Amino acid sequence: MNSVALFGSRIVNKVPFFLVLSRKFCDYSGDGGKTDDGFSCIEETLTDIWESSNFDATMNGNCGLNDYQRTAEAQFSIRRRFLDNVKFDASRVLEILQNDGPGFDAKLVLSESGIRVSEILVREVLSGILRSVNYADKTKCAKLGYKFFVWSGQQENFRHTANSYHLIMKIFADCEEFKAMWRLVDEMIENGFPTTARMFNILICTCGEVGLARKVVERFIKSKLFNFRPFKNSYNAILHALLGIRQYKLIEWVYQQMSDDSYAPDILTYNIVMCAKYRLGKLDQFHRLLDEMGRSGFSPDFHTYNILLHVLGKGDKPLAALNLLNHMKEVGFDPSVLHFTTLMDGLSRAGNLDACKYFFDEMANKGCMPDVVCYTVMITSYIAAGELEKAQELFDGMITKGQLPNVFTYNSMIRGFCMAGKFDEACTMMKEMESRGCNPNFLVYNTLVSNLRNAGKLAEAHEVIRHMVEKGKYINLVSKFKRYKRC
Incomplete structure (x- = not known):
């Protein structure tokens, strides 16, 4: 399909590329990204820090594959037992700390417990306290966290790491103990961190x-x-x-x-x-x-092009975006699946489903195969346009091609079924995602429960909530909801 024919009345003349980076292409009447318009995905590519780890495997030249496998299995087994022991010790520490109070000296009991302090143990205990902050007494959480932090730092042959300082700082932050948090910052700097x-x-x-x-x-x-x-x-x-x-x-x-x-x-x-x-x-x-x-x-780099493609997509400038993609190719910068996905996401939010479909096909034609995020964007575009059948067809197709849906893909499909009044299918979809090892998150439960309640299906909504509680999700979801509201 010809690109000019596709975009028809939207674009009258093909504009030269030298204007792509100018105001004429990017300027449009909109909110400039003041609301949650999908620009977060652009920021995530800038805020991700890629860390590479070196995995050195030393093998004796005469060692056979079976010997190596047995060695690896033995090492894995030892590490697994070690981690299990640490988690058990961490649960003992948390139990001791919970009993702290008049007539019970938690520090003394910890010292007499024989528990060996390690960086992993400290992390497990402080993480456990941090998880409890949202549904427990904050003052007590801060007090117990610091008591354990001080006690563990006093143990022989152990020194706190920057990570343990960060965890106790986060506990103080969530407990609104700001002065104590700043004292820790000063202490870290004094200790050379x-x-x-x-x-x-x-x-x-x-x-x-x-x-x-x-x-x-x-x-x-x-x-x-x-x-x-x-x-x-x-x-x-x-x-x-x-x-x-x-x-x-x-x-x-x-x-x-x-x-x-x-x-x-x-x-x-x-x-x-x-x-x-x-x-x-x-x-x-x-x-x-x-x-x-x-x-x-x-010169523009990977992220610069990504930003520009989002702006052009959100501004509903498909031909300008096409020119930019061609220019990238000309200067030896092959557009990636992320670039196409970013553009499609912007166009979808601008309501241009035809352009989304064009670039989805164009991407495949250029040998750039869509990943789960790209499929999710396209499925969401169909759902937003009310084309549930097309979304279902693409959903089934991605699975056939070996791309497993993630929690956001399922959420889009569940929302689509709810919008179409197909609540049984929406509930079935949630069960299907669980059976495939994709656990529903706050977004999925909220989508399903809200739509069921809005449709007057209170019994079904309560059934989803009951299922949520049975799966042990309730506390975690409440904590997440509070964090979403706070941030």
Whole structure:
């Protein structure tokens, strides 16, 4: 199918590529990403940190495959027993801590218990306390967490790691013990621990809720101690962390401070700040940054193209997006499945199902096979357009081709069945996902229960809730709901 014929009245003239990166392509009347418009997927590609692990396997040259397999199995068995023992000890520690009070000295009992303190044990215990914060006494959780933290740090041949500091900081943060949290920061720095991105994330997310986010950022900038290996300077690390927690106005402020301190931005800086400008609806500044990036000698990278494709898709500019994809190919930058998915997601949100279908087919024609996320975007597009049968056909087709649906794929299908009034099929779909090892999350339960209740099917809604409780999901889902509301 000819692209011009496909887009018909939407596009009158084919515009040359040199205008693709200009305002004429990207400028459109919209909310500039102020609402949840799917731009989160763009930010996630910027906030992901890829870590590679080296797995060294030393084998004797005369060792046969069977000998190696037996050795590996034995090592796995030993590690499994060790982890089981740690979990058992952690449950004992949590039980002892719960009994702490008048007439019961938890520290003394822990010292006499014979439990061996290790980094894994500390992590298990503090994680257990952290999970209980949302449905237990917060003051008590903070007190017990710190009591265990101090006791374990006093044990012979053990020293707390940055990870254990982060966990107790998170406990203090969730328990709203802000002064204690800041004392831990000072203690970490005094003990020679680096001020990491993880620490920054905890502090900025917590203090942002009480209006102290900018003070946190100022402190990190002035400290000159904040470093994170993938980034060339502290400013990029701070910008990266702020993007992950959607502090867009602070990103603008930090970028200005960066300029005032004569730090030159790089491609990562530009990508992050462009994301922030788009989210804040400042499209003029978005385009100026894009022009500035080119004048500074930076060519678009993987993430830059992804951002531009989203903006073009959300602005319903399919022909401009096609020109951009062709340009990428011309400069030796093969569009990936993520680029096509990003574009389709934007077009879907703009209501252009025809363009979504075109690019879905075009992707396959170019030898770029859709993954589960891409299938989910296309299925969601069909559902939004009320084409449940097409969505079902694509859902069945992806399974046939070896792409297993994820929780978001199932949620789209369940919502589609509910929209069509096919509640029995929606409930069956939820059971099917469980049978395939895909556990429903808060989103799935909420979609099904809300639609059942809105349709007056209270008995069925209560049955889903009962099933949820039986599966042990209730506490976790309540905790997640509270976190969603808070963030």
